[in-house]
Amino acid sequence: MKKFEEICLIVIDDIKAGRKKVGDKIPSIRAMAEKHKVSKNTVITAYNKLLEQHWIKALPKSGFYVGEDLSNTPMLNATPFYTGIDLLEQQMVNQSHHKPGAGRYPKEYMDKLNLERYLGQASDRFGSESAEVAHFDRGNGDPAGNVLLRGLLVDILSRRAMTVESQNVLLTYGTNHSLDLIIRHFLTSGDPVIVESPGYYPLFSKLELHQVAINTIKRTKLGIDANHLEALIIKSQPKILFLQPFAQNPMGTDLTSQNMAEIQALCTQYNVIIVENDPFLLARDDAASYFFNQTCPVIYVSSFSKTVSASIRCGFVVASKSVIKSLTRLKMITVINTSSIMENILNHLITSGALTNHLQALKHLSAEKSATAITQLNKIDGLTLYPHNPSGNFLWFRIPMDDKKAVEAAKNNNIFIAPGSLFFPSDPTYFALRVNKFYIDKTTVKFIKTAIFNHH
Structure with a gap:
């Protein structure tokens, strides 16, 4: 178990045991970090997760307090944490074979810039004394x-x-x-x-x-x-x-x-x-x-x-x-x-001129990927894409199921997707998925069609 999860469970245990009730103040970030000998960043991560799950609430210029009465709710470690910080981390380290939840362009498209060559030239300039x-x-x-x-x-x-x-x-x-x-x-x-x-x-x-x-x-x-x-x-x-x-x-x-x-x-x-x-x-x-x-x-x-x-x-x-x-x-x-x-x-x-050439190639590729991804996804009955700027990476559509359950189902199929609920600052008004058009492949389309829209 990660350190931030331990902090989460300490707070939840106090609430479930009745030691902390709705409206009671909980320790500050600094106090919690010092008491349990962890970094303040660890406590911040834990408190963010507890805020998103409504176990606690933050009051401006006052601190953190016990939020809703969730004393009969199962412990949080019974279900996976999945918050904005989790999504950010997953975009950096996720090893799934299919990654429509990614935020960036695929690495192979960016490697053509050969940045290592430019790093060498930049390093050479440290030793140069020329006016140039x-x-x-x-x-x-x-x-x-x-x-x-x-x-x-x-x-x-x-x-x-x-x-x-x-x-x-x-x-x-x-x-x-x-x-x-x-x-x-x-x-x-x-x-x-x-x-x-x-x-x-x-x-x-x-x-x-x-x-x-x-x-x-x-x-x-x-x-x-x-x-x-x-x-x-x-x-x-x-x-x-x-x-x-x-x-x-x-x-x-x-x-x-x-x-x-x-x-x-x-x-x-x-x-x-x-x-x-x-x-x-x-x-x-x-x-x-x-x-x-x-x-x-x-x-x-x-x-x-x-x-x-x-x-x-x-x-x-x-x-x-x-x-x-x-x-x-x-x-x-x-x-x-x-x-x-x-x-x-x-x-x-x-x-x-390398950047200009790179961007021209990227724009051409982006337009192609937009057309291909939109064509594939539009074939799924019930899936309606929002209007899309082909300069960007993302496509957005509503889904008929809890998007966090969709995330877990995708994970079991070696697919990483981004649940729409994480993009709402408060409770989502509908369920949706954000997908990166550069990572739309046959496996991803089949999963969306069968597991999410239930078309077999």
């Missing part, structure tokens, strides 16, 4: 990130109708690092925010860790209802609206220009910051952001990790110069700086 490579940092480097790479990003964004300067760009270790910096800077315990439901599950975990008040707006195949959004803004008075307008994770859908105009007008009127997450920027050919050059305050987040390589931990934030300055200082406090070696590899990829 004088931009390569030998120390901690510019705290905002590699100067050349930020300049190259300015050019990339300008070709996508987004006019910025290098002082508007901060390099990070990826989208999740960017989101963490934004949350730390703008939000404190109890602050209200709005997130999409279903939406990006790692974001929910970060907000919960900071005990932020999460309000949800439904994301449907048609987008976001502007009337519902306005009512929610008036009621909750959020500081931030977190959005993924294009190729959304998990649904794979886009917001229409009209819908984005409605959202932009509301956020301008009520002074709500839009944090726009765009992981598939480099896989798209259209404008980078509808919102950025508008009148509402916007922070734009993207990454190289999704479309170049998961091992290239490099993302970026684009915002006003004052916001970038504040986030840069926070970056220095938390991680000192990002990796000059990784950033220099990206310089090589961009300036040599």
